[in-house]
Amino acid sequence: MNDMSANSKPPMWSTAACAACKIQRKKCSQNCVLAPYFPQDNTEKFLLVHRVFGNGHVIKLLQGLPAEQRGEAVNSMVYEAEERVRDPVHGSVGVINDLQNKIAELQSIMVSTQTELADISMRHANLLTLIYGGSGPHYYNESALHSEDTHISDDVDPMELWEPIWK
Numbered sequence: 001m002n003d004m005s006a007n008s009k010p011p012m013w014s015t016a017a018c019a020a021c022k023i024q025r026k027k028c029s030q031n032c033v034l035a036p037y038f039p040q041d042n043t044e045k046f047l048l049v050h051r052v053f054g055n056g057h058v059i060k061l062l063q064g065l066p067a068e069q070r071g072e073a074v075n076s077m078v079y080e081a082e083e084r085v086r087d088p089v090h091g092s093v094g095v096i097n098d099l100q101n102k103i104a105e106l107q108s109i110m111v112s113t114q115t116e117l118a119d120i121s122m123r124h125a126n127l128l129t130l131i132y133g134g135s136g137p138h139y140y141n142e143s144a145l146h147s148e149d150t151h152i153s154d155d156v157d158p159m160e161l162w163e164p165i166w167k
Helices: 019-024 043-053 057-061 067-086 092-131
Strands: none
Touching: 019 043, 043 057, 043 067, 057 067, 067 092
């Protein structure tokens, strides 16, 4: 008799219960949905998720997902549970709101900095125009510096012709 089951290796399975079954004092079966995501040595992780979501909801959610998405779902539940324990009112939504407010603040700073940079560039261009006699910074040539036409009269102080950049 040729028995295939006698020659094949049994699936690798630990006799120790996963963290979920250990906390619930249940026997952990081979088809335990929670075992791959809550190992025996990581009970704190399961306790957080269990406290916030409940065991039944976690199992139902994981069973409704394809196997390749379950790990990310567990990571998301752990993060949400941590944030919910840290901030019971807002949870991770509070973190999202804080980050959105920070983004809006930084965008506002960026716009004001871009405006200030454009203002400085305009002042610089105006100053070059005054110094080079209307030829503008794009038409600058070395001979225009020594030309009599672009000379600012001696009775006008050049420092009065432009606004200071820093106030």
